[in-house]
Amino acid sequence: MEKVKAVVDGSPSFLDAFVSSPSIPDGWTTSAESSTAVSPTPMSMVDELDELAQQVEGVRGAILASVDGFGLACSTSMADEPAHPAMLAAAVGLAQQLAAIGGGNSLHQLVVDHDAGLLLVWPIGTQRVLALLASTRVDQRRLRAVVQSHASTFAGAVA
Secondary structure, three states, X not given: OHHXXXXXXXXXXXXXXXXXXXXXXXXXXXXXXXXXXXXXXXXXXXXXXXXXXXXOOOEEEEEEEEOOOOEEEEOOOOOOOOHHHHHHHXXXXXXXXXXXXXXXXXXXXXXXXXXOEEEXXXXXXXXXXXXXXXXXXOOHHHHHHHHHHHHHHHHOOOO
């Protein structure tokens, strides 16, 4: 029971292995002398989610939410419903408990197969959840790789 409690209360054992905090390589920092350099405007989270959804064939929509059930952003192809983030938080909480009961110590991916396709859910860091709606024929390995390539951006996302 302590293992389940540790997963639920967000202790350090909670999902640290999947996505760590974003790091910035030394070459990306700017000095006082180079402050006149033009930096690219960061993409909005909606643009990031749209790009992620377009990179893998069969993905229909994406949503980024906090683990406590608040929506942070969704792709333009996804309905912006207040219930979606709450349902994701509940599903991830239950899946984490089931993983602990089964002897695991973290949740890496949740796949829900339903009549309209797949709902693929990933914990992003310790405070966010990313969910994608996709067809049943989506290449899940490729999709997971694309999600991991965007994960550090989503882990540091500000609403």
